[in-house]
Amino acid sequence: QQQVKQSPQSLIVQKGGISIINCAYENTAFDYFPWYQQFPGKGPALLIAIRPDVSEKKEGRFTISFNKSAKQFSLHIMDSQPGDSATYFCAATLPFKGAQKLVFGQGTRLTINP
Amino acid sequence: EAGVVQSPRYKIIEKKQPVAFWCNPISGHNTLYWYRQNLGQGPELLIRYENEEAVDDSQLPKDRFSAERLKGVDSTLKIQPAELGDSAVYLCASSLDFSYGANVLTFGAGSRLTVL
Numbered sequence: 001q002q003q004v005k006q007s008p009q010s011l012i013v014q015k016g017g018i019s020i021i022n023c024a025y026e027n028t029a030f031d032y033f034p035w036y037q038q039f040p041g042k043g044p045a046l047l048i049a050i051r052p053d054v055s056e057k058k059e060g061r062f063t064i065s066f067n068k069s070a071k072q073f074s075l076h077i078m079d080s081q082p083g084d085s086a087t088y089f090c091a092a093t094l095p096f097k098g099a100q101k102l103v104f105g106q107g108t109r110l111t112i113n114p
Numbered sequence: 115e116a117g118v119v120q121s122p123r124y125k126i127i128e129k130k131q132p133v134a135f136w137c138n139p140i141s142g143h144n145t146l147y148w149y150r151q152n153l154g155q156g157p158e159l160l161i162r163y164e165n166e167e168a169v170d171d172s173q174l175p176k177d178r179f180s181a182e183r184l185k186g187v188d189s190t191l192k193i194q195p196a197e198l199g200d201s202a203v204y205l206c207a208s209s210l211d212f213s214y215g216a217n218v219l220t221f222g223a224g225s226r227l228t229v230l
Contacts, residue, residue, distance in 0.1 A: 043221025
């Protein structure tokens with residue numbers, strides 16, 4: 001119930017293309033959906049996030065699409081660049097003991113070919 | 115401003131040996147988290163501190179793992195004795211306000227543990 005399922009595990013996209021990563025969840029108590037970006041040897045860093053009452057959020061080349069009825073959300077990276085090559089994690093927060101507990105997906109290793 | 119500082123960055127030990135990881139959070143951040151990230155997986159929460167109080171340690175394997183955050187600033191995570199399955203990256207994170215934990219969680223670079 002606390003899981004967030006992410007796909008694909010790995011993704012290769014040509015420079016300038018669109019990268020799409022999908023996530024799904026079951027627990028309707030999740031109330032916030034962030035995406036994290038992690039480069040090798042670094043910790044995850046918050047990239048973009050969305051609340052469940054919004055269907056889409058865009059920040060630069062990064063867009064989250066959220067489908068509450070289907071319990072699915074996705075990250076779209078437009079005009080993908082080699083510098084976007086990293087591992088991406090979707091996540092969801094769950095109210096827990098007076099705060100929010102962050103649950104991560106399994107991650108997608110994205111490679112952008114020049 | 116320095117980010118979340120962790121040490122050591124890498125540690126290789128024999129099984130059954132003890133190991134400790136240290137974390138210094140961002141100055142002024144009251145909430146500190148320890149996560150474990152297995153190879154090819156997302157991070158999983160081990161423990162969350164509000165100042166010096168451990169408020170969520172439900173996923174900490176208490177038979178061999180311990181943590182402390184004396185004076186509510188830096189923190190130490192210890193494993194004793196280590197097992198082969200403990201090989202992972204141990205991530206520390208901090209946030210200003212636990213009620214906005216997801217929004218402003220800042221991670222350190224992690225400590226990679228290899229147990230032989």
